Amino acid sequence: MSNSNVARGIVVVRADSAAPDVKAVVENLNKAFAAFKDQNDTRLTAVEAAVDDVNLKIVADQMTGKPNATTAAPADGVRVLRNYGEFRAHYGKGSDAHDVNNPVPLAEFMRGVAGMKTSDLAIKALSEGTDSAGGYAVPNIVMPRILDAMVPASSLLQAGAGFVPLDEGAKTATTAVTDTLPVAAWRNELGSITESDPTFRSVVATPRSLACIVRISRELLADGVDIDRAIRTAIGQAFAKEIDRVGLRGSGTAPEPRGLLNTTGVNAVSLGTNGAALASYAPILSGIQSILDADGPMPTAAIMAPRSLVDFGGLVDTTDQPLRAPSLVEPVRFIGTSQIPVNLTVGTSTDCSEVYLGDFSRMYFLLRENLSVQLLREAYAKTGELGFLCHLRADVVVPYPAAFAIVKGVRKAA
Numbered sequence: 001m002s003n004s005n006v007a008r009g010i011v012v013v014r015a016d017s018a019a020p021d022v023k024a025v026v027e028n029l030n031k032a033f034a035a036f037k038d039q040n041d042t043r044l045t046a047v048e049a050a051v052d053d054v055n056l057k058i059v060a061d062q063m064t065g066k067p068n069a070t071t072a073a074p075a076d077g078v079r080v081l082r083n084y085g086e087f088r089a090h091y092g093k094g095s096d097a098h099d100v101n102n103p104v105p106l107a108e109f110m111r112g113v114a115g116m117k118t119s120d121l122a123i124k125a126l127s128e129g130t131d132s133a134g135g136y137a138v139p140n141i142v143m144p145r146i147l148d149a150m151v152p153a154s155s156l157l158q159a160g161a162g163f164v165p166l167d168e169g170a171k172t173a174t175t176a177v178t179d180t181l182p183v184a185a186w187r188n189e190l191g192s193i194t195e196s197d198p199t200f201r202s203v204v205a206t207p208r209s210l211a212c213i214v215r216i217s218r219e220l221l222a223d224g225v226d227i228d229r230a231i232r233t234a235i236g237q238a239f240a241k242e243i244d245r246v247g248l249r250g251s252g253t254a255p256e257p258r259g260l261l262n263t264t265g266v267n268a269v270s271l272g273t274n275g276a277a278l279a280s281y282a283p284i285l286s287g288i289q290s291i292l293d294a295d296g297p298m299p300t301a302a303i304m305a306p307r308s309l310v311d312f313g314g315l316v317d318t319t320d321q322p323l324r325a326p327s328l329v330e331p332v333r334f335i336g337t338s339q340i341p342v343n344l345t346v347g348t349s350t351d352c353s354e355v356y357l358g359d360f361s362r363m364y365f366l367l368r369e370n371l372s373v374q375l376l377r378e379a380y381a382k383t384g385e386l387g388f389l390c391h392l393r394a395d396v397v398v399p400y401p402a403a404f405a406i407v408k409g410v411r412k413a414a
Contacts, residue, residue, distance in 0.1 A: 079164065080162035080163070080164055080361070080364050081147070081162050081163045081164070081165070082151075082157070082160065082161075082162035082163075082361075083148070083151065084144055084145075084147075084148040084151075086162075087143065087144035087147045087148060087163075088144040090165065091140035091141065091143045091144050092140065092141070092144075093140075103141040103142060103144070103145065104119070104121045104122050104125050104139065104141060104142050105122075105228040106138075106142055106145065106146065106228055106231050106232050106235075107221065107224075107227045107228040107231055108121070108122040108228075109122050109125055109126070109136075109138065109139075109142055109373070110221065110231065110373060110388060111221060111222070112125070112126045112136075113126070113136050113373050113374075113375050113388065114218075114221065114375055114386050114388075115375075116218070116221065116222060117222075125139040125141070125142065135372035135373055135374030135375075135389065135391060136372060136373050136374070137370050137371075137372050138370050138371040138372060138373060139370070140370070143370055143371065145232055146232055146235060146236060146371060147163060147236075148236075149232040149233055149235070149236025149237070149240075150236040150237075150239055150240040150243070151240075153236055153237040153240035153241065154240035154241070154243055154244050155244050155303045155335045155336070155337035155339070156243065156244050156247045156248070156303070156360060156363070157240065157243075158301075158335055159300070159301035159303060159333065159335055159360035160300060160301065160359065160360040160361035161247065161360045161361070161363050161364055161365065162361070162364050162365070163364065163365050163367045163394075164364050164365070164366050164367065164397070165367050165368075166207060166366055166367060166368050205366045205395040205396075205397050206395055207366055207367065207368040207393035207394050207395045208254070208255045208256065208257050208393060208394065208395055209255060209391060209392075209393050210239060210242060210243075210391070210392055210393065210394060211389060211390060211391040211392075212235070212238040212239065212389075212390050213376070213387055213388065213389055213390070214231065214234060214235060214387070214388045214390060215380055215385050215386070215387050215388075216231070216385060216386055216388070217383075217384055217385050217386070218384055218385070218386060219384075221386060235390050238390075239390075239392065241338070241339060243365060243394065244337050244339040245259075245339040246258075246259050246396060247259050247260070247363070247365070247396050248260055248261060248303065248337075248339060248340060248356055249261045249262075249339070249340070250262065250396060257394070257395045257396045258396060259396055260356055260358075260363070260398065260401075260404055260406065261354070261406060263398050263401050263404075264401060265401030265402050266398075266401045266402070266404045266405065266406060267287070267290035267291060267294060267402060267404065267405035267406070268290075268405070268406055268408060269283060269286045269287050269290055269405055269406065269407045269408065270408055270409055271283060271346075271407065271408065271409035271410060271411075272347075272409060273346075273347045274346060274347035274348050274349045274409070275346040275347065275349045275352040275408075275409025275410065275411045276409060276410075276411055277311070277410075277411045277412060277413045277414055278308065278311045278312060278315065278410060278411075278413055279315070280315065280323070281312075281315075281323075281325055281326055281329050283355065283407045283410070284302060284329050284332065284355070284357065284407070285326065285328065285329065286407070287299070287302075287355070287357040287405035287406075287407050288328060288329075288332075288357070288405075290405045291357070291358060291402070291403060291404070291405050294402035294403075295402070296358070296359070296400065296402050296403035296404070297359040297362065297403055298331075298359065299332055299357045299358050299359055299405075300331070300332065300333060300358075300359045300360065300361070301332060301333040301334075301335055301357075301358070301359075301360055302332050302333070302334050302335070302355055302356070302357045303335050303336075303337055303340070303355070303356040303357075303360075304334065304335070304336060304337075304340060304353070304354070304355040304356070304410070305336065305337070305338070305340040305341070305342050305353045305354075305410075306336040306337075306338065307342050307353065307412060308336075308340075308342075308353055308355060308410050309334055309335075309336035311412070311413040312334060314413065332357070340353055340354055340356075341353065342412070346408065346409040347409075349409070349411055351411055351412050352408070352409050352410060352411055353410045353411075354406055354407060354408055354410060355406070355407040355410055356404065356405075356406055357404065357405045357406070357407065358403050358404035358405060359403055362398070362399065362400055362403045362404075363396065363397065363398045363399075363404075364397050365394045365395070365396060365397070366394060366395045366396075366397055367392065367393070367394050368392065368393035368394065370392075371390060371391070371392045372390070372391050372392070373388050373389070373390055373391075374388070374389040374391070375387070375388060375389075376388065376389055
């Protein structure tokens with residue numbers, strides 16, 4: 001922002017005539033005010049724009065806990081979107097300022113899909129066209145709030161994973177995955193250079209189809225109070241839960257994406273042939289060590305079943321006081337998700353679970369733009385409901401698998 005002095009008002013107005021002319025004085029005042037206004041309108045506009053930008057950054061920082069969060073830092077050479085500020089900045093490109101600052105509520109868009117009375121902005125959004133399946137592609141100005149609704153419902157998104165929108169027209173993307181790092185070695189003058197080849201492999205990310213059906217009565221869609229928030233929350237949570245499941249445990253067998261559990265190169269920590277109950281933070285420390293041994297970054301989060309989260313919270317020392325986490329573990333955020341089962345079989349035990357540990361900003365979901373909404377006209381006609389088929393395509397990308405570890409065989413505490 002410029003440090004140039006800005007006039008605060010009119011300092012002096014003088015009338016030099018011996019007999020002051022009130023009319024002339026007033027005219028001089030009006031001219032001075034007009035000049036002051038013309039001089040400072042441009043500066044005021046710049047100040048307002050700067051304030052708006054700062055406010056947007058503050059909101060993004062609060063959501064992510066990271067500085068300058070509105071400008072998504074490149075992760076492994078791609079631009080990853082992780083919060084509303086980043087979603088809005090990306091999807092707002094190419095839209096005029098009025099559309100960006102006045103996004104179409106999802107409820108109004110869905111009223112338009114159903115042929116109900118809606119706003120002019122929603123009608124304009126619908127005119128953008130349909131997707132290949134006959135559904136209406138959700139416009140860019142609606143997408144940020146839908147993605148934002150997914151963040152608090154997803155453990156992976158809370159932990160730092162994000163979205164990478166795939167360019168329109170592209171069906172796949174090839175990612176170079178690093179399995180091992182090269183080793184540098186000192187050499188004498190004219191000495192041979194020690195060769196150490198890194199291991200790379202090519203992974204083709206193919207966004208897979210994910211869909212859910214939202215049912216709602218005509219009356220509620222037309223007249224419901226706060227219906228927009230309710231619809232966004234329902235769709236966001238439905239997609240977020242399944243994205244969590246496949247991001248962590250997806251099989252990789254079509255049509256399901258491959259998650260961390262089935263990704264080659266992810267570190268594994270065993271709690272024994274038959275698993276073991278949590279008695280300390282030792283399993284987390286072992287996971288941290290396995291990642292650091294593989295030259296991965298320090299983990300920032302541990303994702304686990306709610307049962308395991310509560311078991312960690314219930315650990316006590318020899319005096320029956322809450323067990324303090326070691327300093328190395330304290331910065332790691334513990335996050336619970338219902339998408340990790342607690343009835344896995346390990347050896348003779350059938351009550352086992354898993355803990356996923358790592359810097360989750362090192363994984364992302366390749367997202368095929370955009371979410372689409374298709375009206376199911378006949379399926380629920382007898383009950384007076386409207387059915388909306390909501391559909392998106394995504395795949396999981398893990399560029400450096402050794403940055404993650406899975407603690408296996410976590411049994412229920414006694």
